[in-house]
Amino acid sequence: MAALNSIPGEVHCAQDYEILARHFLSEADYAYIAGGCGRDSTLRANREAFDSVRLWPRLLRDVRHGHLASTLLGHALPHPIMLAPLAYQTLAHPQGEIDVARAAAATDSCLILSTLSGRSIEETMPHAGEARWFQLYFQADQAATLDLVRRAESAACQVLVVTLDTAIKLPSLGALRSGFSMPARVVAANLTNYRAPAQLALARGQSRIFQGAMAGAPNLDDLRWLLGQTRLPIVVKGVLHPEDALMLKAMGIAGLVVSNHGGRSLDGAPASLEVLPAIRAAVGPGYPLLLDSGVRSGTDIFRGLAAGANAVLVGRLQVYALAVAGALGVAHMLRLLREELEACMAQAGCATLADIGPQMIYRNKDEA
Incomplete structure (x- = not known):
């Protein structure tokens, strides 16, 4: 079904877009978007982690001066809800991403555009607001990586x-079983002018994984090189361990973005929300941490902020909403997410983001 030109009446909360998207996407496409990796155990863990957190509201707090x-x-952020990079x-x-950029501009939201976006930088x-970041995947050709950085700089991106x-990446078994394959019309628009890397010829006994797929994986030297190539701040996404x-x-x-890639990296890894407090404790109170993976509501955003995040990335919800009604x-x-967060803050007795901290999470005596 083609996307609507109006807001459907069935949408009462942000997560309703996830339900409605099934009617606007093919079964196979929905399975690919909704799926994680392998058997989707980390995908499920992300949601279970949010659902397990109980909030501890306070009474008689004056929130009439409240804001986000x-x-x-x-950079100033009108609110802590950012659009995660989605391929x-x-x-x-x-x-695609053009409509997402328009929505970001209309709502004063920060857009993080993926290297693998279907529309180019x-x-x-030009359709995004002032808050625009670019998500970078290292390319096999260092010159291509550097060109992506220069294109992001030219487009006034503020952060890499x-x-x-x-x-x-291992696909979700659910997506494979649905028969999903990427349509020919869907391409990584930012990479079309770069030469595809030559296929490595493996010697007898070599691994398709270790000597094949991982041969071009970035390492510490690559990251050090990148730090010397740009004046833009660099944020690393995919961190799950305090060390x-x-x-x-120190580099x-x-x-950092505390993330398990929405359950699409290592199946069996912990939920991002579960490890966030330990990472916050390790890096200290002033270091920027963002949370990604599993967010479906304003209450989830509150939970992420209470667990130590400065801001929260919203992933799949944006593509579900895009499928249903485009930029609108x-x-x-x-x-809806912003108002859900405001309502949660008001009910919890928090007027500003600075009021949200670990003291807002209830733990029984067995968890203390």
């Missing part, structure tokens, strides 16, 4: 987000 504003990496959004809507960024947790967080901070990385749907979804 903050600063992150030196191939033209799978859900012909305009040059096509998309380097994803490091998916050098190898990795400390190493990256000069400006911030994405903008509406973001407005």
Whole structure:
């Protein structure tokens, strides 16, 4: 079914877009978008982690001066809801990331455009608001990586987000069983002018994984090289371990995205929300941390902020809303999330983001 030109009456909360998207996507396309990796155990863990967190509201707090504003990496944020980098959004809507950028501009939201976007940097960024970041995958050809950085700089992107947790990707078994294959019309628009890397010839006894798929995986030297190529702050996405967080901070990385790639990296990894408090404890209170993977509501955003995040990335919800109603749907979804967060804050007794902290999470005596 083609996307609507209006907001459907069935949408009462942001997560309703996930339900409605089934009617606007083929079964196979929905399975690919909704799926994680392998048997989807980490995908399920993300949701279970949010659902398990109980909030501890306070009474008689004056929230009449309440707002969602903050600063992150030196930039003002009207609210802490950011659009996560998602690949191939033209799978859900012909305009793809262009419509997502329009929605971001209309709602004062930060867009993080994927290297694997279905619309290019040059096509998309003129439609975005001032808050625009670019997510970078290292390319096999270093010159191509550097060209992507220069294109992001030319498009006035404020931050580079380097994803490091998916050098190898295993598809969801659910997507495979549905018969999904990427349509020919859906391409990584940012990469079309780069030469595809030559296929490695493996010697007898070599592994398709270790010597094949992982041969071009980024390493510490690549990250050090990138730090020397741009003045843009670099944020690393895909961090789940406190020791990795400390190493990256010491290298000069400006911030981290605590993420398991929405359950699409290592199946069996912990939920992002579960490890966030330990990473916050490791890097200290002033270091920028963002949370990604599993967010479906304003209450989830509150939980992420209470667990230590400065801002939260919204992934699949944006593509569900895009499939249902294009730019209008994405903008509406973001407005709903913002109002859901405001309602949660008001009921919990928090007037500003600074009021949200670990003291807002209830733990019984067995968890203390």
